Amino acid sequence: MVIWELVVNGNAKINLAIMYSLLGKFELAKQVIQLRWFLLYVALYVFAIWDSYRGTVALNQQYILADREDASIRPFVIKTSDQNFLDTRNPWLASTLSLLAPGLGHLYVNKIIPGIFFVTWTIVVMYFSHALPAVQETMIGNFDYAKRMVDMQWLMYLPSIYGFVIHDAYVAAVEINKLVDKEQSKFLRDNYQRFDFKMP
Template identity: 45%
Template structure:
């Protein structure tokens, strides 16, 4: 494929390939993005490739959630112990937590709607973009990957699916925070005790307020790797189709009412 650079000669680009990953515009469901922001603030923005905003909201969620004991309160609520759920909450942190949580949902929804409009305009413009990049640290290029493999690797360890499709920033972020959640929740220690048959000790060693972060983390890693593999494959097909039409298809080639006319 031709090697273009995104040099601001177009008003909008459909995608950009860099050594850190492939960033592209594509249609997204605003409600799904908002749902991921509700599941864990920052995830919705990371799905939109708004990394700085996503990372800030994610770190805010972890710090303030732990300080306000939100997860601990949720666990007591699940157990039907409403009085303890109220007592464990730290309102000094909780009053800061709620506005930012709502903002994350609202902003991710709003941003998705805007980016969908930009995507449609970029598709109409059809300006060329770079499809290959090489540097001293990495090589990245548009190609096709298997979405099932992305899901499989994400199930083993969240972040591996992102590495498979070359989403370096998201991969490192997911893996680093997975280690943090594993360490503070003692989940791997509990798994070892469970395999040894020490069920009571395995339950006792767990830290539920940190354990509750892990399901959302796994779910996001699986969804993000799958959906981006699918969208990258679509982008590859579009770019290859355009390249073949421009360079190999006869200028006199026409299709009228299902019949080829040369």
């Protein structure tokens, strides 16, 4: 999906059209957009919305079943790609790390593969957009040169990357904390609660 986004968005010039629309240059936005590619982009968005809704409903049903059956939660998992253990995480720290560098918040909450992907994707976008040299030129006062060197088609990926990773890292930390609470509650009930105790 990310490769599809990159190819279709790049060829349709959607990011440039968004930038011109935000600047109030609507005629320029209409001129820059490539309609043949844009219609493919619409199809991707419709599919993404439908698939996320369908997937969320299915996951919610699985959660309800697991919760009702009081299914066991494995507090420690070792796989070939990583090791994972349940431990509380600070959601604000996850968001702050994602703000510093997209992907660090995911690494903090042990979402290793998405974390590596977002670090890599951010490096690619920063490189092709010339964002960091533009920041350097801005800091020394070369504002016109900084504006000319930036590739806005690539730079416009950054708001969506930052918005998503900050939100996703925060939500992941919150959900992991809920899972830790459930696992600890089940462990204490199974191992330390008297069998004749009546729940109030």
